[in-house]
Amino acid sequence: MLKLQKSVRKASRFFFSRDGGIFHGIGGMFSPSSTLALSMTSVARKHSKFYSDDVYRSKHGRNYNVIENPEDALALFHRMLRKRPLPSVVRFTQLLGQIAKMEHYSVVISLYHNMGLLGIHSDDYTLNLVINCFCQLNLMGCSLSVLGKFVKSGYAPDTVTMTTLIKGFLSEGKVDEARECYEKMTRGGCKPDAITYTILINEFCKEGNSTAALQLLRRMYKDAICEPDLVCYNIVIDSLCKDGLYDDALSLFSEMVSxxxxxxxxxYNSLIRGACRASQWKEASxxxxxxxxxxxxxxxCTFSVLVDMLCKEGKIANALGLLxxxxxxxxxxxxxxxxSLMNGYCLRGEIDEAMRIFDMMVxxxxxxxxxxxxLVNGYCKLERINExxxxxxxxxxxxxxxxxxxYSSLISGLCKVGRTQAAMELLCKMQDCGPLPNIQTYGILLDGLCKNGQLEEAMTLFRNMEEKKLPLNIVIYTILIGGMCKAGNLVAAKDLFYQLSSKGIQPNVRTYNILIDGLLGGGLVDEAINLQGQMEGNGFPPNNVTCNSMIQGFARSHDLSRAV
Structure with a gap:
């Protein structure tokens, strides 16, 4: 019986190998023997003769069950074809499974077609394997064609079949089709198992839908088909932490323990990371x-998360103690x-200490x-551009x-020291040779030009951004509006501001505050008051910056009654 179980586990790896089967172990924590969806009893009963035989050997006694490369597998396939009588479909399926483990899915499909041409009839295990190979190649149309043959041959799709299709649909982003497969399973005779649920839960979490993943986890208990295991809990806890639902993650952790x-x-690593993100330092400790x-x-990983947390809090001494x-x-x-340690030192402006850590790291x-x-960013912030x-x-x-x-850090550093021409040349180098600058890179240069009083160059860059159809956002417009206000060009500032609605961009509190301050600085007190009213009407109550700007503006215009 022990030998039989070992053989079944070996066969299971053809379908559930971590290297290339239908079920990749998430985080390396899945065990094929513990998650085998095929019934061991049915496998043993159907192929008892095969599992009681010695492993397939040539006439010279060589063990061909251990295949190290595709060439060995193909050579064995052709030797098997020359045998009379032909070996059983079980042995062909075993060989195809070994090739699938090596992730040569196209070879499996080609040999499967050859088997058909030679009159070797596939069984349900063979067809499940071929469906999986098509799924791995993102050829779901072909998978469904094989499923049609599966049904026509008198086989009923089982949990393995449906789970394979679900995974295939999800890998192609076809969530609705995957959900339909799942619903058919729940309504039909083959019920979802732990693997099915884990695949679906993992997909929900990848989409950032932790709530749906949690509901599915609860359904596993409710349906009483299978209970969530450590892997399921870990996936959902990690997702809840990433989505900022730390209290829910802790609650699920308590449930898991109970x-x-x-x-x-x-x-623990997921929870500690979640606690750090939620600024719950005591909980992390x-x-x-x-x-x-x-x-x-x-x-x-545990230590690194905590070191990073301490460094971001400025507690370098504690971080070194933990190290x-x-x-x-x-x-x-x-x-x-x-x-993390280097970044912590750079945040404190201690670039030389950061370099010491860098030397240790090397x-x-x-x-x-x-x-x-x-380090580049650390030097640039300290205006040590040459280094x-x-x-x-x-x-x-x-x-x-x-x-x-x-590149963005270097452009920022060059702008800080007034070398805007060099910054623009660096941007051109990015455009010509890559990597392509993103909207943040353009924003950094735009801000540098405005702060250095180069408004013409800033507007030229802005128009180039428009021509390239870059996704201009409120940050870009706020930088330009601020630059125009600082230069006293209130007409241009107001023109940019009133373009926002036509561009479908909503001003934020900072945008309003910058323009209000600019209007007050230009003596346009009434316009500033009107803009403040518009700001409140659009759901942005004035903050301390707004109030301070208004008071200073009234004082400059000698309107002390309004200032009070």
Whole structure:
């Protein structure tokens, strides 16, 4: 019986391999033997002769069950065709499954067609495998054609078949079709299993629909078909944390514990990360302190999340203390840990300390584009442009490709020191050679030109942005309106402001405040008062900035009664 179970588990890997089967282990935590949707009993009963035989061997005794490459598999396929009588379809299916494990799905389909031409009739396991291969190739039309043959051959689609189709539809973004498959399963004879639910839950979470994922998790309990496992809980908890629903994540965690589902380091990492995002530092520390034997031991991800949290809070000393604990526990800091520390120092303006961490990192693990971006940005903020460009050249020499963030930081730094011509040349280099600048890059340069009083150049850049049909937003318009107000060109500022409605762009509080301040500075008090009324009418109550601007404007115009 033990030998039979081992054989069945081996067969299951043909359909549920983590390398290329219908079910990729999310986070590497799925076990094919524990999630096998096919009934072991039915497999054993149908193919008992096959599983009681020795593995397929040639006349020389070589074990052909272990296939290391597609060439071996194809050679074995042709040897099998020369056998008389022909081997059973089960053995052909086993071979096709091995090829599918190597992710050569097109080869599987080609051999399946050859089998048909030679009169080798496929069984339901073969057809399930072929459906999966078409799904992996994003050829759902072909998958459905095989499903038609499946039904015509007298086989009823089972949980494996329908789950495969659901996964295939989702991989092509066809959510409605996947949902229809699921509904057919719930109405029909084959019920969804843990794999089906996990695939659907994972898809909802990827779409950012944590609420729907949570409802589906509850349905698993309600239908009493299968209970959510650790993987299901981890997926939903992580999604809730990412969507800012931290209290819901904690509630689900408590439910998970009460139902006897053992949590692991992935569970805690999601919750700690969620607590940090929600600025619940005490909660993050509490969860970390919970991670002691026999509970999950903190890993490099746990420490890195906490180091990042402390650095962003400006608590570098605490972060370094945690780094010391990390090393004492035998957990090696990785690139993420070092990047967080460098960023923490840069946020404090301590670029030399950040460089010290960078040097430590070089001796421990590989630096990446993010590592350099942190330092380039740090130097640019301190107006140490030459050192920023030295790092820029160094990263290129190391084979790292600067991205839009790298260039945007350099453009910002050049504008800070008044080198706007060099900043514009760098933008042109991006346009010619890549990476393509995004709207933030243009906004940085536009802001630099306005602050340096180069309004003509700013307007030229703005028109170029319009010609390129870039998605101009309120940030871009607010920068320009502010530049015009600062230069005393209130006509142009008002013209830009009143273009907003025709462009379908809604001004925000900052936009109103900038123009109100500009109008007051130009002595247009009544217009400023009218604009404030319009601001309130559009649902933006005046804030402290608005009130201060109004008071100062009234005082400048010697209208002290209004100022009071």
């Amino acid at each position: 139902k006897g589902v053992n949590q692991n380091v992935v569970t 509490r969860l970390f302190n919970e991670m002691v034997d026999p509970k999950p031991t903190p890993d490099v 010391k604990i990390m090393v004492q526990r035998g957990v090696k800091p990785d690139r993420v840990t070092y990047n 001796g421990s693990c590989e630096t990446d584009v993010l590592s350099y971006n942190i 920023a460009f030295m790092l820029f050249e160094e990263m290129i020499c190391k084979g790292l490709i600067p991205n839009v963030v790298t």
